[in-house]
Amino acid sequence: MRLPHSFIPSLLAIPQLVVGATNTTFDDSDSSFTFTGSWNTITPSSPCSFCASSPDPSQARNGTWHDGNTRNPASGSFTFIGSGVYIFGIDQATLEPNIVFTLDNIEHVHRYTGSELYICNALFFSADGLASDQTHTVNWVLNFVDTAGVDVQAALFDYAVVTSGNPEIPRSAVSTTSIQFASNVTQLNLASLVNLQERPRRPLTVPATPPSTISDPRSLSKPHTGAIAGGIVGALLVSILVVLASWFYCRGRHHLESATAKAAVLQPLRLEDYPHRFTPDIPKAGDSHQRKPEHTPGSRLRHRNSPSGAENGGPFGTSPLQENHIYVPDDSEFPASALIAPPSAPTHPPNGGDLHFLEQRLATLEAQVALGQQPPPYVTGEDD
Template structure:
């Protein structure tokens, strides 16, 4: 049982990662973003390589904004890059300016030019913020595109890390698209361990009480003393020592003169 008590804080402190697709209600997209796939989008991607087969395409509109509301301690935003056609992305967390994603430039003559890997880079990490207080936060982003270029921004999904030891945190709002989370598994594990601990504790108390020696209280015995009869309030007349012997004869005859 002691081992289980030591293990319980480790389980309670374990964090969970939840993936949110770009179509999840936690995302809010400014008008101008195109929900992909679509025939008129600026990029034609391989759906099988994107999360849940969807993404948001910023097109050629510079200054487009979007927000992502989440509950947790860390957030990671992923997207797809296009060779030399990915714009700059400015980020902020809870209204405070964060980092700026600047795409890598592929130089002319690079061996990767023309390859599928260079044309589009899937599951590219655009932004991350860790060490946040376990609570409600908002990630904001702005797409900054070069003037008169073919640059665009392609957002795919976000991953949120949450500390499930805080029981007061609200559960994420339901999403129409599947979100991979092992929260239910951790909850079941914690519940099982708690139940096992309570059962072990009850069994321990029962066994301890059953085997504990019982202390019997015996009455104090005082032996009779030699003076016990003198204090008897109702003595037996027949017990008088004098009645046990015959009385001397008394003669009324006068002595002979």
């Protein structure tokens, strides 16, 4: 059994149906970051002993961050290609200035006003719905905030996450629509970008508490490979089961047709196929002697194992299978009174063609007996 040609490309096209986004993490030491002004680079091999901020290095990504203060003008930028960007750092109480971010026509101000000393993996800035095939640059500057007893304020930048490819579909959209095509997603992204460009430039203020929507920002850097792989494997298993079920069904149907064709080859031997029948003369109880069976002129068949057959020998000669072979005796063996012609039977003896046909039918009967099949009923008689 061969698989349909149209079914194989459908199996190969299954991985192409999976649509998703990929998140890439850039550490602060990556060349995508640019720091201008008064910045200190902190690494495990070169810690900053004179910096006012000293968070736990094990909580920072790769143990590195950039420390920028307001004593001298400090600014920076991050360049990327993708549809979304997320910049993370380390928040600190009372020592953090206003960090003013700008991206195209978007402006955002971040400052932590809580009381916790250090908060790692804090989201400083985020933007999504951007054109995924264009280069974008996020810029920021540090502005000092008047605080009693504080002369210098610092901002700690840790890493950034960039989303590339098609953005992920929100869960609310998945509940109502099972399939989302990439073209529709692109149109939504372009519409969102147009709306963002039409908004006027205005400063935004970040609330005191960090956003609660992102419990673990590092998870953004991991692509959703588990869900994609699960979908591919599930679709392949379903396709394989469908192919196996179709193959077993066609195979069983082929065997059934073959058995039916073989059964039609062997036809049972039916007495109604012969117009001339042998009518035996069965002696009744009380008869003092046996009578010879009466034979019609149209059906002059006789068993070879009868007494008269043994005497005359028959025209076919002797054979080991004497009980199965027959011969046609001459009319002189029977008296004229023993020849009885039924009204509907012809009066002439069978010709050579009828005898040949009868021999073929007897050969079929022998084949059925050899195969263990039940032979059809036939008329028996006792000869002298």
